[in-house]
Amino acid sequence: MGATKTDHFTDKQNDLSVLLxxxxxxxxxxxxxxLIKTEGCICGDIVNELPLAQPTISQHLKELRSAGLIQGNIEGTAICYCIDEKTWTRLQKTLNQLFEKIENKKSCC
Amino acid sequence: MGATKTDHFTDKQNDLSVLLxxxxxxxxxxxxxxLIKTEGCICGDIVNELPLAQPTISQHLKELRSAGLIQGNIEGTAICYCIDEKTWTRLQKTLNQLFEKIENKKSCC
DNA sequence: TTTATATATTGCAATATTACGATAAATATA
DNA sequence: TATATTTATCGTAATATTGCAATATATAAA
Incomplete structure (x- = not known):
């Protein structure tokens, strides 16, 4: 035990949970x-900006990338990370469907 | 180590991360x-609906409730859980701000 | 080629999450 | 009061996440 039982849920439910x-x-x-704020998505600055060690930031970037929320492009010694809009559009659509259903339903409690 | 360093982030960032x-x-x-689908948010049926044991469902309900995403009202022996719309409105607003900023920014990679 | 700079990976410790059996608590009904 | 039903809690095992020091890797510049 301890691991999430993804088998029993739909692909859509699992996909959304991974993004969230x-x-x-x-x-x-x-x-x-x-990444939204900075012009040109210069990257390594994130380490200077956030109160976490470089390996920790690197790990968080990896997680964001493997979920498809950001992209990384090599630029010399540096790497340029930026928002991957396709995935964000997908996330926005899925969540908006949920939000809409909730708005249209009057709660009973 | 192992625990998230919430101190170093803004209340808004921490609040959003808790909801997500x-x-x-x-x-x-x-x-x-x-809860969205069913009429009247009858509750204990969730245990029959999902492929998880009753204590596990109870634990998930507790997490949803402590985040404010659902509410529970006692109805005899049963408990009626339903969506807590206030929190959903807050979540929707915060996320829409993020989505909007992402749409308006052209990515560079 | 050597050195400096930027990022990733490894290894590890601390903590959190997930899941469930056993059991408790609370209330309705007989 | 005794019994059945519903939900919560406890205890525990398995696994995942968070964070960082040390180190590796890769590229640019000297």
């Missing part, structure tokens, strides 16, 4: 906000 | 979808 999990950490939210 | 974390599990997404 990738975002569900303040450091990763801060990274996304930083 | 509560949703970031396929079973909890399935619970929310079930």
């Amino acid at each position: 999990k990738a975002l569900a950490h303040p450091a990763r939210i801060a990274i996304i906000e930083y | 974390k509560a949703l970031a599990h396929p079973a909890r997404i399935a619970i929310i979808e079930y």
Whole structure:
């Protein structure tokens, strides 16, 4: 035990949970906000910006990337990370469907 | 180590991460979808609906509730769980701000 | 080629999450 | 009061996450 039982849920439910999990950490939210804020998505600055050690940031970037929320391009010694819009569009659509259903349903409690 | 360093992030970042974390599990997404789908948010049926044991469901319900995503009202021996719309509105607003910023920014990679 | 810089990986310790059996608590009904 | 039903809690095992020091890797510049 201890591992999530993904087998029993739909692909859509699992896909959404993977995206949300990738975002569900303040450091990763801060990274996304930083990538939005900065012009040109210069990257290694994230380490200077956030109060975490370089390996920790690297790990968070890896998680964001493997979920498809960001992309990384090599630029010399540096790496340019930026938002991967396709995935964000998918996330937005899925969540908006959920939000809409909730709005249209009057709660009973 | 092992614990998230919430101190170093803003209240907004921490608040969002708590809400996303509560949703970031396929079973909890399935619970929310079930509560949306069913008329009158009858509750204990969730245990019959999902492929998880009763204590596990109870634990997931507790997490959803402590994040404020659902509410529980006692109805005889049963408990009526349903969506807590206030929190969902807050989540929707915060995420839409993020989505909007991402749409308006052209990615560089 | 050597050195400096930027990022990733490894290894590990601390903590959190997931899941469930056993059991407790609370209430309705007989 | 005794019994059945519903939900919560406890205890525990398995696994995942978080964070960092040490180190590796890769590329640019000297």
